[in-house]
Amino acid sequence: MIFYALVFLNIIAWIFLIIPVLIKSGLTHALKQLSSSPFCIFVSFSLFCSIFSLTIFLSQIITYIFLGGLTLSDKRNIFKSFLIDNSILQVVLIILRCPNPNSIEGLLWAIVYSNYACIKGMCLIISLRINENNLKNLSPFIKMLIFSTISILLLNLKIFAGIGFWNTLLLNFDAIIILKLLIQSYYTICLQNKIPALTDKILEIFDSALMISKWLHLEFSNGGMTSLNPLEFIVLVKLQEHCLIISKQIKQYFQFKDSIKQFNDMFPYIPKDEINILGEEKCCICWDLLNAEKCCRLNCGHVLHAECVWKYMTKSIDRKCPMCRKIFIPLGVRYNMK
Incomplete structure (x- = not known):
């Protein structure tokens, strides 16, 4: 309620004070006057x-x-x-x-x-x-x-x-x-x-690269590296943090790529004619028709989109079928999906 009361006062101030001043003197002139003001x-x-x-x-x-x-x-x-x-x-x-x-x-x-x-x-x-x-x-x-x-x-x-x-x-x-x-x-x-699971990983790396570029540009602009301001050290800490994040994401990408290959060896794609027999059945993760994409059959017998399973494994440490909750990766097989 306090926030909305302040917003109401702001609106009143803009309608009866700030906007009339801007209309009378013009935006450019008002900014110049403000710039030269001691306040x-x-x-x-x-x-x-x-x-x-x-x-x-x-x-x-x-x-x-x-x-x-x-x-x-x-x-x-x-x-x-x-x-x-x-x-x-x-x-x-x-x-x-x-x-x-x-x-x-x-x-x-x-x-x-x-x-x-x-x-x-x-x-x-x-x-x-x-x-x-x-x-x-x-x-x-x-x-x-x-x-x-x-x-x-x-x-x-x-x-x-x-x-x-x-x-x-x-x-x-x-x-x-x-x-x-x-x-x-x-x-x-x-x-x-x-969006394919591997592409998701690449987009995450791209996001981190953008953030590093932004902080680098902020640091080097206007002589930031030569300044003795303590805040400059915070920028360097943020740069180090984002560099560690992107290095971890790159490592995860290659681990994930190897994991997909291992997963495909263990649960190969179902032939197209066998998928067509499923008719109007849907993937329980995305709820699209199974015959719309490549599918795999888990060891519990349930059929899911391969891409959906890969994304499901990247977002959860759970290695259980989302339908019956049976573990579909046997003990002793280690996947680096996270």
């Missing part, structure tokens, strides 16, 4: 908090319209993802590196990062809905987010036209990550096509 930092921080709260409120409304209300678990996952993403640290580093301590540039960058952070929160909700197989209204929601992300990207390119290529890339790096997540989700849901 620039305080006013900029207040404006950022105001805009960020309104952005969160608008994101909640859009999510409610398309997907309904969020559970407490959804909100907890979004907050946890926001902390892991370290958007606050990135904005602080950018502001500290501004040549003019009263520069309004930090405010504008913070607003852009907050917009992308909210969209990434909605991308997380899409991922959670896909995992729960709750696909209602996800298609129009994804299309709307793709349109919003591209619109913000084009607006940023126009507003920040003079900051140079590398700064533009740093500013809009999150847009690349968001579009990748949305296109991947659209491919999975709207085109009714399952």
Whole structure:
């Protein structure tokens, strides 16, 4: 209730105070006046908090319209993802590196990062809905987010036209990550096509490579490596963390590739004519027709899509048939699927 009361006060302030000032003096002139003001930092921080709260409120409304209300678990996952993403640290580093301590540039960058952070929160909700197989209204929601992300990207390119290529890339790096997540989700849901398990592993490595590129660019931009700011050491720690993650993912990819070969030797594909005999039977993991993809028969006799079994094994340490719960990997056979 406190948050919604603050949002209501924000809306009143924008309608009766901020918008009239912007209309009267113009956005460019107002920003120049703010930049030369001795209270620039305080006013900029207040404006950022105001805009960020309104952005969160608008994101909640859009999510409610398309997907309904969020559970407490959804909100907890979004907050946890926001902390892991370290958007606050990135904005602080950018502001500290501004040549003019009263520069309004930090405010504008913070607003852009907050917009992308909210969209990434909605991308997380899409991922959670896909995992729960709750696909209602996800298609129009994804299309709307793709349109919003591209619109913000084009607006940023126009507003920040003079900051140079590398700064533009740093500013809009999150847009690349968001579009990748949305296109991947659209491919999975709207085109009714399952992404192969090995491709999933490659996409995970690609995500980590993007994050390393972003942190590297943030560190080397504006003389970050030559700064004595203690926050620079935090960036180096984050770089080390992401490098360890990607090295682990690469190792898992090759282990998983070998495991698929072992699994295929143990449970070979069922011939096409035998699958056709199954008729309208469906895979109990994805609920698509069995004759739509290559299938394998487990030692318990149940037939499943091979790709579905591989994904099932990567997401769970359980090596039991999802239908009868019988162990389908005999004792003494070790698979490195995780």
